[in-house]
Amino acid sequence: MKRKDFLKLTGLSFGAYVLADLPAFAKVIDPQAALDRIDTSLKKELADVALNVAKSKGATYADVRIGRYLNQTIATQEKRVRGLQSTESYGVGIRVIADGCWGFAATDKVDKDNIAQATALAIAIAKGNARFMTEPVRLAPQKGIGEQTWATPIEKNPFEVPVGEKVELLLAANQSALDQGANFVTSNLFMINEQKYFASTDGSYVDQDVHRIWPTFTVTAIDRASGKFETRDSLSAPMGMGYEYLTPGSPYKIDGVPVTLYKDRYDILADAATAAQHAKEKIGAKSVDPGKYDLVLDPLHLGLTIHESVGHSTELDRVLGYEANYAGTSFLTLDKWESKNFNFGNELVNVVADRTQPGSLGAVGYDDEGVPAGKWDVIKDGILVNYQTIRDQAHILGLDASQGCCYADSWNSIQFQRMPNISLLPNKNSRKVADMIKNVEKGIYIVGRGSYSIDQQRYNFQFGGQLFYEINNGKIVGMLKDVAYQANTQEFWNAMADIADEDDYRLFGTFFDGKGQPSQVSAVSHGSSTAHFKGINVINTGRTI
Amino acid sequence: MAILSKEEAQAILTKVLSFSTADECVASLSGTDEGNIRYANNAVSTAGAASTMSLSVSSVYGKKVGSASINEFDDASLKKAVERSEELARLSPENPEYMPMLGPQTYDESLTYAESTAAIDPAVRADMVAQSIQAAKDEKLEAAGFLNNSTGFRAMMNSKGLYAYNRNTNVSFSVTIRNQEGTGSGYTSNSFNDASKLSTLSMSKVAAQKAKTSAGAKAIEPGKYTVILEPLAASDLVGWILRGFDARSADEGRSFMSKKGGGTRLGEQLFDERISIYSDPLNPELPSPTWEGDGLPLKKTTWVENGVVKNLSYSRYWAAQKGVDPLPSSWGMIIPGGNSSLEDMIKSTERGVLVTRFWYIRSVDPQSLLLTGLTRDGTFYIENGAIQFPIKNFRFNESPIIMLNNVEDLGKTERSGNILVPPMKIRDFTFTSLSDAI
Numbered sequence: 014m015k016r017k018d019f020l021k022l023t024g025l026s027f028g029a030y031v032l033a034d035l036p037a038f039a040k041v042i043d044p045q046a047a048l049d050r051i052d053t054s055l056k057k058e059l060a061d062v063a064l065n066v067a068k069s070k071g072a073t074y075a076d077v078r079i080g081r082y083l084n085q086t087i088a089t090q091e092k093r094v095r096g097l098q099s100t101e102s103y104g105v106g107i108r109v110i111a112d113g114c115w116g117f118a119a120t121d122k123v124d125k126d127n128i129a130q131a132t133a134l135a136i137a138i139a140k141g142n143a144r145f146m147t148e149p150v151r152l153a154p155q156k157g158i159g160e161q162t163w164a165t166p167i168e169k170n171p172f173e174v175p176v177g178e179k180v181e182l183l184l185a186a187n188q189s190a191l192d193q194g195a196n197f198v199t200s201n202l203f204m205i206n207e208q209k210y211f212a213s214t215d216g217s218y219v220d221q222d223v224h225r226i227w228p229t230f231t232v233t234a235i236d237r238a239s240g241k242f243e244t245r246d247s248l249s250a251p252m253g254m255g256y257e258y259l260t261p262g263s264p265y266k267i268d269g270v271p272v273t274l275y276k277d278r279y280d281i282l283a284d285a286a287t288a289a290q291h292a293k294e295k296i297g298a299k300s301v302d303p304g305k306y307d308l309v310l311d312p313l314h315l316g317l318t319i320h321e322s323v324g325h326s327t328e329l330d331r332v333l334g335y336e337a338n339y340a341g342t343s344f345l346t347l348d349k350w351e352s353k354n355f356n357f358g359n360e361l362v363n364v365v366a367d368r369t370q371p372g373s374l375g376a377v378g379y380d381d382e383g384v385p386a387g388k389w390d391v392i393k394d395g396i397l398v399n400y401q402t403i404r405d406q407a408h409i410l411g412l413d414a415s416q417g418c419c420y421a422d423s424w425n426s427i428q429f430q431r432m433p434n435i436s437l438l439p440n441k442n443s444r445k446v447a448d449m450i451k452n453v454e455k456g457i458y459i460v461g462r463g464s465y466s467i468d469q470q471r472y473n474f475q476f477g478g479q480l481f482y483e484i485n486n487g488k489i490v491g492m493l494k495d496v497a498y499q500a501n502t503q504e505f506w507n508a509m510a511d512i513a514d515e516d517d518y519r520l521f522g523t524f525f526d527g528k529g530q531p532s533q534v535s536a537v538s539h540g541s542s543t544a545h546f547k548g549i550n551v552i553n554t555g556r557t558i
Numbered sequence: 559m560a561i562l563s564k565e566e567a568q569a570i571l572t573k574v575l576s577f578s579t580a581d582e583c584v585a586s587l588s589g590t591d592e593g594n595i596r597y598a599n600n601a602v603s604t605a606g607a608a609s610t611m612s613l614s615v616s617s618v619y620g621k622k623v624g625s626a627s628i629n630e631f632d633d634a635s636l637k638k639a640v641e642r643s644e645e646l647a648r649l650s651p652e653n654p655e656y657m658p659m660l661g662p663q664t665y666d667e668s669l670t671y672a673e674s675t676a677a678i679d680p681a682v683r684a685d686m687v688a689q690s691i692q693a694a695k696d697e698k699l700e701a702a703g704f705l706n707n708s709t710g711f712r713a714m715m716n717s718k719g720l721y722a723y724n725r726n727t728n729v730s731f732s733v734t735i736r737n738q739e740g741t742g743s744g745y746t747s748n749s750f751n752d753a754s755k756l757s758t759l760s761m762s763k764v765a766a767q768k769a770k771t772s773a774g775a776k777a778i779e780p781g782k783y784t785v786i787l788e789p790l791a792a793s794d795l796v797g798w799i800l801r802g803f804d805a806r807s808a809d810e811g812r813s814f815m816s817k818k819g820g821g822t823r824l825g826e827q828l829f830d831e832r833i834s835i836y837s838d839p840l841n842p843e844l845p846s847p848t849w850e851g852d853g854l855p856l857k858k859t860t861w862v863e864n865g866v867v868k869n870l871s872y873s874r875y876w877a878a879q880k881g882v883d884p885l886p887s888s889w890g891m892i893i894p895g896g897n898s899s900l901e902d903m904i905k906s907t908e909r910g911v912l913v914t915r916f917w918y919i920r921s922v923d924p925q926s927l928l929l930t931g932l933t934r935d936g937t938f939y940i941e942n943g944a945i946q947f948p949i950k951n952f953r954f955n956e957s958p959i960i961m962l963n964n965v966e967d968l969g970k971t972e973r974s975g976n977i978l979v980p981p982m983k984i985r986d987f988t989f990t991s992l993s994d995a996i
Contacts, residue, residue: 094651115604117604142605145684145687147599197812235812237819237820242811334700334736335599338704339704341917341995342740427604427606464921467918468917468932468934468993469934469995470994470996473993475930475953477922495923497955499990499991530596531594556926556928558927558960
C-alpha cells in the first residue's frame with residue numbers, strides 16, 4: 014500500500030504496532046470503538062452493588078469508580094510512522110473505610126458478581142491493615158450531590174478525527190523541519206479521554222468525560238565537523254482541549270522577541286520549521302559566561318519552575334510526610350502556614366489553585382472523591398495562605414470541606430492527593446513584555462522547558478530551557494547556549510521584580526507528572542505571564558569529554 | 559494464577575499460530591502476579607495486589623505489521639486476535655525498517671526465578687513491613703517505605719519455529735527513616751530476584767543509623783571535592799552510561815559516543831583503565847533473561863575493558879545496514895571493583911565527602927552526559943581519614959564519563975538495584991550549590 018492510500022484510511026484501519034508494552038489491564042482497541050459509550054444507568058446499577066455490599070459488610074464509607082480510560086498515541090520519525098496505538102482500560106475500583114482504615118480493591122470484570130467480590134476484598138484489606146493504623150481516617154463532610162455530569166468543553170473530539178489525518182499532520186511537520194535543514198525529527202501526538210463514573214455512600218453519582226491532548230516534537234541538528242548536536246522541542250503545551258488546539262490561529266508575537274509563540278491554538282507546521290532553524294542556530298550560539306543575570310522567563314518555561322517550586326511544595330501529603338520515601342517532603346511546614354506571615358515571595362507573587370480553568374489539564378467538574386471543583390489562593394501577596402487537600406486531610410487545616418484535589422490515574426489505582434492547576438496571576442496593571450525587556454541591563458530571556466531538578470523539600474532547583482537569548486541594555490542581542498540557572502525557591506520568588514499583564518497570560522502543562530508508589534501519572538497546567546527575576550545565578554553547562 | 563509453565567504457554571501459543579495465514583506471525587504471552595505495601599509515618603498507607611495476563615499477536619505481510627492484544631484465552635478469542643492483527647497488517651503502512659523474524663534459537667537456562675520470592679504472600683509482606691516499622695519505632699524514628707514483590711513469565715513463539723520462555727521473580731524494597739524533629743534522614747533500597755537475600759530489618763537499621771548520624775548537618779562551601787560514593791550513589795550515576803552505547807545514535811552523530819568529524823568512539827580509551835563494564839545474564843548476583851524482545855540470545859558482553867570501549871549495541875536493522883552482527887543492548891550492568899572496604903577508603907582520604915545517594919538526577923547535556931541532581935539522606939564530611947560531621951546536601955553538575963576518568967579507588971562490588979557496582983572514590987567531583995533539604 015502506498016503512503017497516500019494509507020493516509021486516506023479512516024480510524025477504523027489501525028490498532029497498534031511496535032510501541033512499547035501495554036500498561037497492565039490496557040488492551041489494544043479499534044480506534045472507532047473509542048467512540049462507543051457506556052450507558053450511565055448501567056453504571057449506576059453496578060455502582061450501587063458495591064455501595065450496598067460495602068454498607069452491609071460494615072463499611073462506614075465507600076466509593077466506586079467505574080472508569081474507561083482511552084488513550085491514543087501516534088509516534089513518527091522523519092518520514093515514517095514509528096508507532097500507533099489505541100488502547101482502552103476498563104474496570105472498577107472500590108474504596109472503603111472499615112474499622113477506621115482504608116481498603117481498596119479493583120477488578121476488570123465489570124459485572125455485579127465480580128464487583129461484589131472486589132468490594133468484600135476491599136473490606137478485608139481495610140480490616141487487615143487496621144492493625145498498622147495509628148489513628149482512624151477522618152473524612153471532611155461532603156454532602157451527596159445526586160446525579161451530575163461534566164465534560165471538558167471541546168470543539169472537536171480527537172478520537173473522531175481519522176487516524177490517517179493525524180498521521181499526515183505529524184509527517185507534514187517532520188517534513189517542514191527537514192525542509193529547513195533538520196537532520197532528525199521525531200513527533201508525537203498523545204490523546205486521552207477519561208470516561209469516569211463516581212458514586213459514593215454520601216449519595217453522589219457523577220459521570221464525567223475528560224479530554225486532554227498533547228502534540229509535540231523534537232528536532233535535532235548535527236554538525237559533523239565539530240561533533241556537536243543540538244535539539245529544539247516544540248513550543249506547544251499539552252492542553253485540556255480537543256483537536257481544535259491543532260487548528261492554527263494567529264501566532265502570538267512579542268515586539269523585539271525573535272520567537273513565534275502560541276496561545277490556545279498551535280501551528281505545528283510553522284513551529285517545526287522554526288525549530289529546525291533554531292536547532293542549527295544553537296550549534297553556533299555563544300556559550301554563556303556564568304554569573305548573575307536578570308532572567309525574563311516566558312510562561313512556557315516559567316510553568317515548570319512554578320510546578321516544581323510552588324506546586325509540589327504546597328501538596329499537603331508531602332508536608333505531612335506521606336511522600337517521604339519517594340517524592341520527598343516539603344519545606345512549607347505547617348508552622349509556616351500557621352504563622353500567616355511566611356514570606357514565600359514578594360508582594361507581586363500571587364498564586365492560585367484552580368480546577369475550573371477552561372483549557373487546562375486539571376479542569377474537572379468533580380474530583381475522584383466527588384468533591385466539586387474549586388479555586389482558592391495558595392500564595393497571597395507573597396504570603397503562604399493555603400495548601401492542596403483531599404477529604405481525609407482537610408481537618409488538619411481546620412477546613413470543613415476538601416479542596417477537591419483527589420485523583421487516580423486509572424480505575425485500578427488508589428486515588429490520592431494530586432496537584433490542581435497552580436498558576437501565577439498576571440499583573441493587574443497594564444504591562445507589556447517588550448517594555449519589561451527594555452528595563453533589563455544584563456539578562457537572559459528563556460523560552461521552553463528544558464532540564465529540571467529540585468531537591469526533596471523543594472528548596473534548591475536548577476532549570477535549563479529550549480531557547481536562551483542574551484539581553485544587553487534593554488535589547489535581545491543574540492542566542493546563547495549552555496545556560497542553566499540555580500536558585501532557592503524562597504529567594505527566587507522574592508527576586509521577582511515584574512510580571513506582564515493578562516494579555517500575555519498562557520498555559521504551560523505537564524502530561525506525565527509522577528508521584529506515589531506504585532507510581533501514578535497526572536496531568537496539570539500552570540498559567541502565568543512573562544516574569545522578570547533579578548540577579549539569578551547562571552551556570553555554564555558546556556563540558557568536553 | 560497468571561504464571562504459566564513453559565509447556566502451558568507453548569500449548570496456547572502453538573494454538574494461536576495455527577490460526578495464522580500471514581507471511582509471518584509472532585505471538586507473545588506474559589503474566590504477572592504482584593503485591594505491594596506502602597507505609598509512611600510508621601503506619602501502612604496503602605496495600606494492593608494484582609494478577610494480569612495478556613497475549614499480543616503481530617502479523618506481517620511483506621513489511622506491513624499489525625498487532626492486537628487480548629486478555630481472554632478461549633479458542634474463539636485467540637482466533638479473533640490473530641484475525642484482527644492480520645486485518646490491521648493488511649491496512650498498515652510499510653515499515654521500511656522491518657526485519658524478517660528469526661528462526662529457532664538456543665538459549666541458556668536463566669537464573670531469574672527464585673521460589674523464596676514466589677512464595678511471598680500478603681502475610682509475609684505484612685511481616686516484612688512490620689519489621690521495618692519496628693526498627694524505626696525502636697529508635698523513636700519515623701519510617702516511610704515501599705515493598706513490592708512479583709512473579710512473572712514471558713513466552714514468545716513465531717511462525718519460523720522460534721520459541722522462547724522465561725520465568726522471573728523480583729522483590730524490591732526501599733525505606734526512608736527520619737528523626738521526629740525532621741533534622742536527620744536515612745535511606746536504603748535494593749532489589750533481588752531471590753527474596754532470601756533481602757532483609758527489611760537490617761536494611762531499615764542502616765537507614766535508622768543514617769537518620770541519627772545525619773542530624774545537625776553543617777554547611778560547607780560547594781566546589782570540587784574528592785567523594786566516596788556508596789554503591790547506591792555510584793549506581794545512581796553510572797546507570798546512565800549504557801544508554802549511550804547504541805551504535806545507531808553514535809553513527810548518526812547524536813550521542814556522547816559520536817566522534818568529532820564523524821564515526822564513533824568504539825576502540826577509544828574513554829575511561830580510567832581501572833574501569834571495565836560488562837553484562838552477563840548468568841551472573842548469579844544479577845541474573846537476567848537470556849533472550850531479548852525479538853528473540854536474539856543474550857550473552858555475556860564486554861562493553862568497556864580497562865577503560866577502552868569494546869562494543870556498541872546494534873539492533874538487527876542497524877546491523878544489517880552496517881554489515882555487522884546484531885548485538886542486543888544489555889539488561890543490568892556489572893562493574894568489577896577492588897578490595898578496599900568503605901572504611902579503608904575513608905581512612906585514606908585527607909579531605910572529602912561521603913555520599914549515601916543522589917536524587918532527582920536529570921540530563922543537562924547529552925553531548926557530554928552532564929547530569930545534575932542532589933545528595934540526599936546522609937552526606938558526611940571526611941578529614942584526616944575519618945568522618946568528622948554530617949553536612950548539608952549539595953547540588954552537583956557532573957558527567958559520569960568525566961567522573962570515571964577521575965577514579966582514585968574502587969571497593970568491593972555489590973548489587974544496587976539492577977547494577978553490580980563497587981563503592982567509588984572519585985577526585986574533583988563538582989558540587990555547584992547548597993541545599994537546605996533534609
